[in-house]
Amino acid sequence: MKVSISIKKVLLASLLSIYSLSSLNAAELKKVESEIKTPSLKLETLDGKSLDLKDELGKVVLVQFWATYCTPCRVEMPSMNKLIKKLEADKVPFKIIAVNMGETKAEVQKFVDAVKPEFTILLDSKGENVQAWNVFAAPSNFVIDTKGKIRYTLYGGVEWDSEEITKAIKDLAKESS
Amino acid sequence: MSQTSPYYLQKLITVGLFFLFLSSNLFAADEVKTIEMANSTDIDIRIFSAKGDKLLIGFACDQGSSKAEEETSKALAKDGVEVWMPDMLSAYMLPKVRSSLSDIPTDSLIKIIEEAQKTNKNIYLVASGPDTELILRAAQTWESTHKDKQLGGAILMFPRLNKTKPEPGKAPNYQDIVGKTKLPIMVLEGERTPNRWGIQHLTHALKKGGSTVYAKLIPDVRGYFFKRNDPNVPEDLVTSQMSGLIKASLFYLGKAHQ
Numbered sequence: 553m554k555v556s557i558s559i560k561k562v563l564l565a566s567l568l569s570i571y572s573l574s575s576l577n578a579a580e581l582k583k584v585e586s587e588i589k590t591p592s593l594k595l596e597t598l599d600g601k602s603l604d605l606k607d608e609l610g611k612v613v614l615v616q617f618w619a620t621y622c623t624p625c626r627v628e629m630p631s632m633n634k635l636i637k638k639l640e641a642d643k644v645p646f647k648i649i650a651v652n653m654g655e656t657k658a659e660v661q662k663f664v665d666a667v668k669p670e671f672t673i674l675l676d677s678k679g680e681n682v683q684a685w686n687v688f689a690a691p692s693n694f695v696i697d698t699k700g701k702i703r704y705t706l707y708g709g710v711e712w713d714s715e716e717i718t719k720a721i722k723d724l725a726k727e728s729s
Numbered sequence: 730m731s732q733t734s735p736y737y738l739q740k741l742i743t744v745g746l747f748f749l750f751l752s753s754n755l756f757a758a759d760e761v762k763t764i765e766m767a768n769s770t771d772i773d774i775r776i777f778s779a780k781g782d783k784l785l786i787g788f789a790c791d792q793g794s795s796k797a798e799e800e801t802s803k804a805l806a807k808d809g810v811e812v813w814m815p816d817m818l819s820a821y822m823l824p825k826v827r828s829s830l831s832d833i834p835t836d837s838l839i840k841i842i843e844e845a846q847k848t849n850k851n852i853y854l855v856a857s858g859p860d861t862e863l864i865l866r867a868a869q870t871w872e873s874t875h876k877d878k879q880l881g882g883a884i885l886m887f888p889r890l891n892k893t894k895p896e897p898g899k900a901p902n903y904q905d906i907v908g909k910t911k912l913p914i915m916v917l918e919g920e921r922t923p924n925r926w927g928i929q930h931l932t933h934a935l936k937k938g939g940s941t942v943y944a945k946l947i948p949d950v951r952g953y954f955f956k957r958n959d960p961n962v963p964e965d966l967v968t969s970q971m972s973g974l975i976k977a978s979l980f981y982l983g984k985a986h987q
Contacts (some may be wrong), residue, residue, distance in 0.1 A: 562890045588898040617897075642856055653923065679926060685898065688927035692897035705897040 573709065576578055579708035581695065588702045590694075591684040595674040598660060603649065603674060606700065611645040611726040612724045613711075617682060619653045621662040622690040624709025633670045634713035635721075644725045645698070653690060654679040657727065695721065699726035751910030759806075764815075764844055766837050770818040774813050775841065777802040781809025783881065783979055785852040786841060788817060788863045797955040797968050804972035810979065811850060815841050817863075830862055831965065839874070840866035846878060853979055854912075857886035858953065865890075868910040869938075882913035882982030884975060887952045888931065901927055904977040913985035915978040916944040941985040947974070 584728055593605035593615065605613065614632075618625040639646040648671035652660050657675060664673060676682055687695070695704035703724060710717070759778040763771050785805065787798070802812040817837065823829035845852050854864040864883050871880060894900045913933055918928050928944050935942045946953075949963035955971060959966060967974070 584898075619921075619923060622923060653926065668898035682926050683929075686900060687897060688901050688923065688930065690923035692895070694897055702898065707895050707897055721761070 558593065559631075560580070560708045572585055579589045579706060579710045581717060583704055583705050584702050588705075589695075590657075590696060590700055590702050591681070592671045593649070593651070593674075593681055593685075595681060598657065598664060598675060605649065605674060605696075606649055608649075609699050609700050611647050612698060612721050612727070614721075615685075615694045615696060616648065617648045617653055617687045619651055619690045619691060620655055620659055624665055625691045626663075628691070628712060629667050629669045631710075631712040631714075635718065636670060638713055639721065640649065644722055646675040646721060646725065649674060651676050651681060653682050668676040675682045694715070695701055750816070763846075764811075764840060766820075766840060770820050770837070772815050772817065772837060772841065774815040774949075775802075775811040777806035777814075779806040779809050779811040781811065782850050783850055783853060784811040785846050785853045785855055785884075785975070785979070786813045786815065787843055788815065788838060788854060788860055788867065792826065800969075801927065801955075801971040801975065805975060808972065808976060809909065810976065811848070813841070813845060830859060833863060834864050835870050838863060839870055842867065842871060842880070843875075851881040851983075853881040853883065853982060855884040855886065855975070857888075859889045861885040861888040862904050862906055862935045865904075865906040865910055868912040871905060872910060872912070879986075880912055880917065881979070882985060884915045884917065884982070885980045886917045886921070887919060888916060889924070890931065898959075901930060903931070903934050907931075907934050911939040913941045913982045914943070915982055917974065918944065918946055919950040919952050919954060919979065921950060922945045922950050924952065927945060943978075943981050943985075945978075 590605075593603075596602060597603050605615070616625075616632075620626075632650075636646065636648060650669060650671060651674045654677060655675075656677065660673060660675060684693075689707060691707070691709065693704075693706040694702050695706070697703045704720065730760065748818070762774045764774065765771055798814070802814065811864050815824075817833050818825060820837070821829075821832055821834075823832055824915060825856075829842060842854075854867065856864045864885070868880060868883060871878075872903060890904045890907050891901050892904050895901060895926040916928060918925050921925045925946055926961055927944070932944045947967055949961075950967050951964065954960060954964040956967045960968065
């Protein structure tokens with residue numbers, strides 16, 4: 553009797569685990585219903601230049617907060633490279649800004665050399681922007697429209713070059729044209 | 730007779746099993762105590778006895794079966810801190826998944842604390858990850874039912890107390906039990922985990938019940954570093970020094986009562 557209860561619980565736990573894995577894969581853009589004021593973002597890039605988010609008005613911008621120790625961040629970066637290429641081919645004004653959460657330049661450089669992201673990496677060594685943007689987990693993503701307004705958020709790893717995400721970004725870009 | 734003969738192999742297996750038997754978890758602790766609950770569930774507790782005045786209860790572990798937990802318990806006991814490791818999961822036939830936590834009755838946690846109180850030592854609670862919810866639950870119930878017998882404090886290692894998935898741009902939504910106890914709390918968080926950015930927010934939420942809350946970031950380690958299969962050098966080092974970390978936490982928790 554006790555054994556059969558235990559087996560049932562283990563089976564139930566396994567089903568729950570499968571469900572939670574599938575829901576992670578199903579992470580999707582979440583429309584921002586009540587407006588989130590876009591915080592400022594001005595930081596140094598990995599190659600020593602300064603970048604200010606407000607200079608990117610007119611483009612759809614994906615701001616991602618990430619860390620080298622975050623496994624989904626590493627896994628999804630190739631799909632972010634593909635998304636850039638896809639949108640470039642369609643002449644969609646789009647930029648990815650990936651803000652590293654509080655790590656050293658050397659740690660980030662080592663990761664970049666291995667994973668080869670083809671987008672801008674910003675260094676937030678003190679984590680000041682992480683806090684200003686209310687980020688408590690990685691990867692945390694904000695999709696910002698051409699007027700600088702946060703329109704979607706997304707937490708967790710995802711295939712960024714999916715049809716759904718590509719369409720959502722194209723639609724945002726169309727709004728300003 | 731060749732060394733690869735069946736006789737030699739049999740002898741080798743027998744010796745191997747003997748050493749395995751000697752090194753099994755059951756015999757690493759001083760004692761295994763069994764407490765019977767009201768519903769006739771038996772809970773086994775590994776006890777690492779010590780002569781000091783502090784007693785640390787780890788919830789909801791599986792009797793400290795991981796090597797790091799066992800080594801830490803032994804080191805603490807050697808330094809005078811008694812450690813109790815109740816096996817809550819096996820007692821209630823629960824798998825090691827987050828959803829099991831809600832199936833662990835608060836009454837059973839209270840019963841274990843009551844049993845520990847009989848030693849006349851100061852009682853402290855420790856848990857990691859989502860299990861930290863259990864000790865907050867136990868602390869709240871204890872405070873409302875045992876007003877004359879205060880607990881010493883709680884150590885929350887890498888607490889994962891979110892009720893819902895994190896949402897970028899929004900403050901975390903914690904379990905209802907957060908901020909419902911006055912127990913002094915020490916939060917330990919790895920520096921190399923995204924949760925470090927929420928530590929200030931969590932500390933603030935925990936303080937709402939009247940707790941004195943200390944929070945410390947452990948440099949260069951990831952969450953659950955003592956349970957990882959791929960530890961780096963700092964993680965190995967901190968794991969080996971975990972008893973010191975816990976002793977320092979107990980010191981600060983003790984100060985909260987002064």
